[in-house]
Amino acid sequence: MDVRHNWTLAEVQALFELPFMDLLFQAQLVHRQYHTPNQVQVSTLLSIKTGACPEDCKYCPQSARYTTDVEKERLMQVEQVLTAAQKAKSAGSTRFCMGAAWKNPKARDMPYLLDMVRGVKAMGLETCMTLGMLTAEQATELAGAGLDYYNHNLDTSPEFYGNIITTRTYQDRLDTLSHVRDAGMKICSGGIIGMGESANDRAGLLIELANLPVHPESVPINMLVKVKGTPLEQEKDVEPFDFIRIIAVARIMMPYSAVRLSAGRENMNAQMQALCFMAGANSVFYGCKLLTTPNPDEDSDLQLFRTLGINTEQRAQKPDLIQEDELLTQVNERIAARPTADDLFYDATL
Ligand code: SF4
Numbered sequence: 001m002d003v004r005h006n007w008t009l010a011e012v013q014a015l016f017e018l019p020f021m022d023l024l025f026q027a028q029l030v031h032r033q034y035h036t037p038n039q040v041q042v043s044t045l046l047s048i049k050t051g052a053c054p055e056d057c058k059y060c061p062q063s064a065r066y067t068t069d070v071e072k073e074r075l076m077q078v079e080q081v082l083t084a085a086q087k088a089k090s091a092g093s094t095r096f097c098m099g100a101a102w103k104n105p106k107a108r109d110m111p112y113l114l115d116m117v118r119g120v121k122a123m124g125l126e127t128c129m130t131l132g133m134l135t136a137e138q139a140t141e142l143a144g145a146g147l148d149y150y151n152h153n154l155d156t157s158p159e160f161y162g163n164i165i166t167t168r169t170y171q172d173r174l175d176t177l178s179h180v181r182d183a184g185m186k187i188c189s190g191g192i193i194g195m196g197e198s199a200n201d202r203a204g205l206l207i208e209l210a211n212l213p214v215h216p217e218s219v220p221i222n223m224l225v226k227v228k229g230t231p232l233e234q235e236k237d238v239e240p241f242d243f244i245r246i247i248a249v250a251r252i253m254m255p256y257s258a259v260r261l262s263a264g265r266e267n268m269n270a271q272m273q274a275l276c277f278m279a280g281a282n283s284v285f286y287g288c289k290l291l292t293t294p295n296p297d298e299d300s301d302l303q304l305f306r307t308l309g310i311n312t313e314q315r316a317q318k319p320d321l322i323q324e325d326e327l328l329t330q331v332n333e334r335i336a337a338r339p340t341a342d343d344l345f346y347d348a349t350l
Pocket residue numbers: 053054055056057060061062063100101102103132
């Protein structure tokens with residue numbers, strides 16, 4: 001099968017209309033052609049700065065515009081982040097994702113973020129960040145520090161987008177993705193299902209992702225977690241078979257990409273997750289917290305992987321020992337030389 005970047009709505013609708021088993025069969029064939037069967041990649045996500053976000057994403061409990069139970073936390077200190085990364089590595093993660101609830105990082109944040117990237121990289125983990133919009137210069141700096149992946153979701157179709165977010169445009173998102181690509185980093189970009197979008201919006205999201213000049217290396221497909229206090233708390237549940245179909249269509253349209261089960265996995269039973277893996281999902285977030293919403297705990301994930309005969313990918317990077325030592329020494333020196341005054345860490349809404 002060719003890797004394509006010219007999908008049309010009619011073609012994608014035709015995939016969605018296939019009998020369920022035929023769609024899963026096709027997706028599994030593609031999956032086995034491009035990926036190792038029975039293997040998932042495991043990432044851990046840490047919220048390095050929580051809540052008080054000035055954006056108005058209607059699904060998000062971290063927006064300062066909604067009253068939710070999320071407790072605001074300032075930007076974490078570099079040492080705390082490195083401790084969490086070490087723990088994630090010990091638990092079997094190969095990629096460590098650091099997320100901050102920002103519109104975009106400010107110049108004063110960059111030295112800390114760069115040290116986090118260097119420190120996590122020096123542990124031999126793949127690094128990923130999600131910090132909001134990036135300028136071309138910020139993307140270059142992060143790539144220079146060793147950031148492997150940048151997560152920036154398109155969320156939904158261009159047509160439905162304005163119903164969900166008004167504080168940044170779809171084009172803003174596409175611009176950030178192209179800065180990330182130009183800086184040489186890998187892209188993690190997907191969306192959220194269950195926000196009131198139509199079937200065509202779901203197809204439209206996949207078309208936007210698959211028709212990018214290069215497919216995102218990682219495509220997280222989230223099922224809306226309806227958080228109390230957000231405008232979407234009363235949305236209807238997503239029909240599980242509809243969700244599995246989206247995974248299968250994403251697998252067919254973006255054969256090389258890792259398709260990730262992300263938010264909402266807590267609300268999927270083991271059988272539904274198994275069908276998602278059958279449909280081509282081959283990446284998950286691991287651990288009890290997905291930024292601020294619950295995620296299955298590590299033990300139940302391990303049990304499910306064992307039951308299904310799924311292996312977790314052992315692909316932590318192995319920087320050579322000299323480079324690893326040098327990087328860690330540099331990071332530790334920088335940390336030691338820096339004032340630790342509380343005013344370095346601040347409320348991002350200000
Ligand atoms: S930008 Fe991110 S943290 Fe901020 S409201 Fe939107 S999803 Fe939440």
